[in-house]
Amino acid sequence: xxxxxxxxxxxxxxxxxxxxxxxxxxxxxxxxxxxxxxxxxxxxxxxxxxxxxxxxxxxxxxxx
Numbered sequence: 001x002x003x004x005x006x007x008x009x010x011x012x013x014x015x016x017x018x019x020x021x022x023x024x025x026x027x028x029x030x031x032x033x034x035x036x037x038x039x040x041x042x043x044x045x046x047x048x049x050x051x052x053x054x055x056x057x058x059x060x061x062x063x064x
Contacts, residue, residue, distance in 0.1 A: 005044050006044060006045060006046075006047045006048035008047070008048065008051055012051070012054070015051060015055050016055050016058045016059060019055045019056070019059060020059050020061075023035075023059065023061070035056055037049065037052055037053060037056075039052055
């Protein structure tokens with residue numbers, strides 16, 4: 001099964017800032033949104049899945 005390697009060149013703090021701005025823009029354009037973590041949290045995708053969970057938790061916005 002093919003899966004790309006996770007590559008996260010930004011800093012953890014920058015990841016939160018960028019994700020927050022992106023989600024705020026999406027909410028302002030489309031209204032309430034639902035976030036779903038469909039990343040395989042094993043193997044090469046584990047690091048990416050863990051970071052996704054951390055970033056969404058750090059934003060902690062009840063509208064998402």
